[in-house]
Amino acid sequence: MAIGVFDSGVGGLSVHHTLVDRMPAADFIYLADQAHTPYGGRPGEEIVTLTRAGCERLFDAGASLVILACNTASAIALRRLQQTWLPGYRKALGRPVNVLGIIVPTIEAATGRPWQHEVERRAEKIEKLDVLGIFCTSATANSRVYEIEIDKRRDDVAVFCEPCPTLAGLIEKGAGAVELATVVEKHVEALRARLGRHPDRAILGCTHYEIVADMFRAALPQGTPLIHQPQATADAIALYLERHPEYDPGTGGTRRFLTTGTPGPQSGLVEAFWGAPLTFDAA
Numbered sequence: 479m480a481i482g483v484f485d486s487g488v489g490g491l492s493v494h495h496t497l498v499d500r501m502p503a504a505d506f507i508y509l510a511d512q513a514h515t516p517y518g519g520r521p522g523e524e525i526v527t528l529t530r531a532g533c534e535r536l537f538d539a540g541a542s543l544v545i546l547a548c549n550t551a552s553a554i555a556l557r558r559l560q561q562t563w564l565p566g567y568r569k570a571l572g573r574p575v576n577v578l579g580i581i582v583p584t585i586e587a588a589t590g591r592p593w594q595h596e597v598e599r600r601a602e603k604i605e606k607l608d609v610l611g612i613f614c615t616s617a618t619a620n621s622r623v624y625e626i627e628i629d630k631r632r633d634d635v636a637v638f639c640e641p642c643p644t645l646a647g648l649i650e651k652g653a654g655a656v657e658l659a660t661v662v663e664k665h666v667e668a669l670r671a672r673l674g675r676h677p678d679r680a681i682l683g684c685t686h687y688e689i690v691a692d693m694f695r696a697a698l699p700q701g702t703p704l705i706h707q708p709q710a711t712a713d714a715i716a717l718y719l720e721r722h723p724e725y726d727p728g729t730g731g732t733r734r735f736l737t738t739g740t741p742g743p744q745s746g747l748v749e750a751f752w753g754a755p756l757t758f759d760a761a
């Protein structure tokens with residue numbers, strides 16, 4: 479058995495990289511739905527259908543657990559699939575399988591509060607708000623998942639999402655550094671203009687953006703803390719697997735990379751991030 483990692487494209491490699499470092503002995507299968515990337519501007523129903531197809535492909539390939547290494551799929555599709563599709567699918571398959579997302583671990587890391595925690599509303603005025611900026615796709619921003627879930631846990635954190643509709647597509651195409659940095663700077667400035675100041679902390683709430691994290695660091699005021707979604711996810715998944723031995727991550731240390739798009743080598747931008755040549759096989 480293996481751990482499956484799913485994204486619309488190359489963005490999930492940022493989470494995959496940290497998962498592999500954390501669990502080197504596990505077998506991993508990465509699936510990029512590059513035939514349909516980017517997801518961020520698609521209607522919700524399409525995102526649900528595409529995410530379900532990706533999960534099925536990974537379970538067919540031998541995954542016992544699928545990590546949606548995609549904020550857009552986690553925000554739009556995860557709950558629907560867990561509630562409506564997964565129970566019947568699991569029964570038909572006759573073995574334990576599950577799908578987990580990356581937003582819960584990220585929110586836990588951002589708030590320091592476990593998932594079940596809900597704040598008791600304080601009567602007194604909060605003098606100091608912690609302003610958290612979230613750069614994400616339009617679908618993730620429209621879902622308001624970060625605002626809603628963080629608000630349930632912390633009443634001293636104010637969340638502002640900045641949708642970056644073209645950025646994942648540009649990263650997917652392997653666009654040049656100047657073009658990418660210009661887009662990143664435009665969104666950092668747009669958020670600053672909207673808030674009248676820069677955020678105190680930020681989340682790169684689309685896994686593609688981790689590939690250009692240095693550009694966000696350069697555009698934000700020096701030292702702005704970035705909550706590291708891949709680390710938060712890897713920590714949470716390692717704990718989850720300890721608690722759930724029924725999901726077998728394998729022990730062979732194998733790595734497979736699949737794409738629904740054109741198989742072959744990935745862009746220089748992605749290989750530089752990955753730190754080695756990277757070739758995807760046909761899914």
Ligand code: DGL
Binds near residue numbers: 618
């Ligand atoms: N990398 C994905 C995310 O985390 C999807 C980006 C896209 O396909 O638009 O949201």
